[in-house]
Amino acid sequence: MDPIHRFGKQFIFVYLLIWFVGSLWMMALLGSGTIQGKLLGVDVTLYHEYACFGFAGALGGALYGLRMFHEHYHDLTTQWVYWYLMRPVLCFGSAIITIILFQSGILLLQVGDSMAARISVAFLTGFGYGKFMEKIRALTTTFFSGSSNGNSSGNGSGNGDKPQP
Template sequence: MFPKGQRHKIGVLLYLLIWFVSCFWLFGLVYSGVLQSWGGIKLEPVKDYVFYAIAGAIGGTLYAMRLLHEYYDDPMTERWLMWYLLRPIKCGGAAVIMIILFQSGILLLQTNDSMGAKIGIAFLVGFGYGKVLDKLRSLTETLFNGNGKYGCSGTPKEKDDSAR
């Protein structure tokens, strides 16, 4: 019925739609108290972080669906297939970690301390996952390597002659 590449794209679209709808459904179940445990883990103590993970996954899924639509005519490689499959999971995890970094004071952000504001930030982290990782990479470079003069082993970096 559909060519092989087309089937992969339709499969990815269905996968992303299931993630998208399921995240809203899961949000409602946890918020209403219907779902109180998951795999033997009580959700009440970590309820806020579940909301952040869900919001991050929604943001990542929405971004992935937008890209799937934008690049629909391009071939679906194995690399992109993995990108689409892992995107909601990575974005949910990154959203939780970013909220923890903001709450701990390691990263500063002037915003309301309400649950809605944190969920909004988690969504934005999921949606802008690539940019968030770029910022985290530069932050860790600044924090742990000082001025960037030394490599990971503590030995001086070789000079880059390409800047001449």
Template sequence: MNPIHRFGKQAIFSYLVIWFVGSLWMMGVLGSGSFERKWMGIDFAIYHEYACFGFAGALGGALYGLRMFHEHYQELTTQWIYWYLMRPILCFGSAIITIILFESGIMLLEVGDSMSARISIAFLTGYGYGKFMEKLRDLTSTFFNGKNTNGTNENGNGNGSDTPTK
């Protein structure tokens, strides 16, 4: 019998629920300010906002994973195990990086400086992780190659030079 059919589906579901509930709980703990000490060499007083963003991203990733688990329960095969296992972890890191990119000005979006606005962006990054990776790929292509996805250079004239066409 395929291991995914025996206990795999229950394990994946439990794993995603633990990430979902755990992320909500950790955001509450970090938001309450009761966890302001060093843990494993990390001073949470300095990084607690970024931890909140990470857990918001993991929450979005776990929610998306639970949605996909529900929609594709019958078609679930062993090839998807790593996708389900890695989704919350990748979304945790991606959410933090997204906020750093917005704060640095590299990615532009008109969002207020409130904590709830940044947590919302982090959550959406986790939920839409695939779309985020596409945008990140476009950003790096534009940033390092000077071209965007539609084949024009940065000034949009498409002739490969930095001077406008006449």
């Protein structure tokens, strides 16, 4: 019997459920101020907001993963196991980067300065991770293409690392 059918589906479900519930729990712990001091050499009080954003992104990614798992339960093959395992982790990091990009002004979206607004954006980044990566790809193409007309087609119209005359 194929291992994905024997134990893999149960493992993926439990893994995503742990990320989902664990993210909620960690956001509550960080929001309550229960976690203080240093954790693995990092001062938690300095980065607790970013950790909340990361867990909000992981929550969105785990929710999307659980939804896809439910919709495609019978179609699950071993090629998708990596996608399910990495989704919450990648969403954790991308949510933090999204908030940093908004705070820096590189991504333009009117988001309030409230913690709830930033957590909402982080959650949406995790839930819509694929769309987020498309936007980041378009942004980097526009940002680094060397083209001043805003063309983000990526067709090689930029000059790469060569200086312009």
